[in-house]
Amino acid sequence: MLHYILKRLLLMVPTLFGVMLITFVVTQFVPGGPVEQLINQLKHHNQIGGEASGGLQGLYRGATGLDEERVKELKAFYGFDKPAYERFFTMIWRYLTLDFGDSYFHHKTVLELVISKMPVSISLGLWTFFLTYLICIPLGIAKAVRDGTAFDVTTSTVILIGYAIPGFILGLTLLVLFGGGSFWNVFPLRGLVSDGWAQMPWPSKILDYLWHMVLPITSMMVGSLAVMTLLTKNSFMEEIRKQYVLTAHAKGLTSRRVLYKHVFRNAVIPLITGFPSAFIGAFFTGALLIETIFSLDGMGLLSYESIMKRDYPVVLGTLYMFTLLGLLAKLFTDLSYVLIDPRIQFESVER
Numbered sequence: 001m002l003h004y005i006l007k008r009l010l011l012m013v014p015t016l017f018g019v020m021l022i023t024f025v026v027t028q029f030v031p032g033g034p035v036e037q038l039i040n041q042l043k044h045h046n047q048i049g050g051e052a053s054g055g056l057q058g059l060y061r062g063a064t065g066l067d068e069e070r071v072k073e074l075k076a077f078y079g080f081d082k083p084a085y086e087r088f089f090t091m092i093w094r095y096l097t098l099d100f101g102d103s104y105f106h107h108k109t110v111l112e113l114v115i116s117k118m119p120v121s122i123s124l125g126l127w128t129f130f131l132t133y134l135i136c137i138p139l140g141i142a143k144a145v146r147d148g149t150a151f152d153v154t155t156s157t158v159i160l161i162g163y164a165i166p167g168f169i170l171g172l173t174l175l176v177l178f179g180g181g182s183f184w185n186v187f188p189l190r191g192l193v194s195d196g197w198a199q200m201p202w203p204s205k206i207l208d209y210l211w212h213m214v215l216p217i218t219s220m221m222v223g224s225l226a227v228m229t230l231l232t233k234n235s236f237m238e239e240i241r242k243q244y245v246l247t248a249h250a251k252g253l254t255s256r257r258v259l260y261k262h263v264f265r266n267a268v269i270p271l272i273t274g275f276p277s278a279f280i281g282a283f284f285t286g287a288l289l290i291e292t293i294f295s296l297d298g299m300g301l302l303s304y305e306s307i308m309k310r311d312y313p314v315v316l317g318t319l320y321m322f323t324l325l326g327l328l329a330k331l332f333t334d335l336s337y338v339l340i341d342p343r344i345q346f347e348s349v350e351r
Helices: 001-029 033-050 052-059 068-078 085-096 108-147 150-164 167-178 202-241 243-250 256-269 276-281 288-293 299-308 313-339 345-350
Strands: none
Touching: 001 085, 001 313, 033 068, 085 313, 085 345, 108 150, 108 256, 108 288, 108 299, 108 313, 150 202, 150 345, 167 288, 202 256, 202 288, 243 256, 288 299, 299 313
């Protein structure tokens, strides 16, 4: 096992390096970099003129644009005066020391920026993660036990309809119905908490936060219920049909004892093994449309704005963090197989 873990950790190095290299190369050929965007901003201010342009007006010289010295200064400021290979290896070395640089436009370090967006992403990700597992596993077991009954058909129809509805469409519908639109003003329209939340007593803070989470979590979760529920059902049905279940019944064990004592342990393996990856991913989930609809400033919105503004430190820094955590999550997922079923041996499979 230690040999397997060490080998997987070593394989992460070229994988992570390859992901960063490909992304870095792509960014070099994407037009509209930070220098070009700043020049366009200066041009826009110059066209507005007067007070609106402020101190920027003197930098841009009409039809002649920005003089060559200014352009060189801007390239040096953003680090584009150096060769691409030198910038890449400098970036990788800084990332190894957890120095992800500063954002071009937010005037913060990338790490500070990510931490400031985490409350929204953690709220959306963890609530969606826990509620999905808490609902889908019991529901999937109930459907497997009652396969073919009216309960099974009805619940399958409901969750498949939910799966077919895009999350952002459901979010807009919920806002119109319950967010003070044309019908009922039941839930808050925007934000993670209400104004004046800091002055509320602790019970009111918790209730206010949970009340704000109802609509966005519902919009995100409904689509994922079908996959997890049907996966649970199929996994349990496959185990229920095996010979050892018939043998257990023949020995006089009750159906409940067979289900939860014997079937559950085997059937839950494909569900639980995805737990580490889903749990770590929940901390960094990004849902651009949901965040936009409910005015939540999280990782989804940050990623979109960073790509559109060519904020390369944010794009590459967050990619490095998320890729590294994703690779570790995959390793934890594989190790969870052994923790749940000690009969699994990776090394014996490789020989």
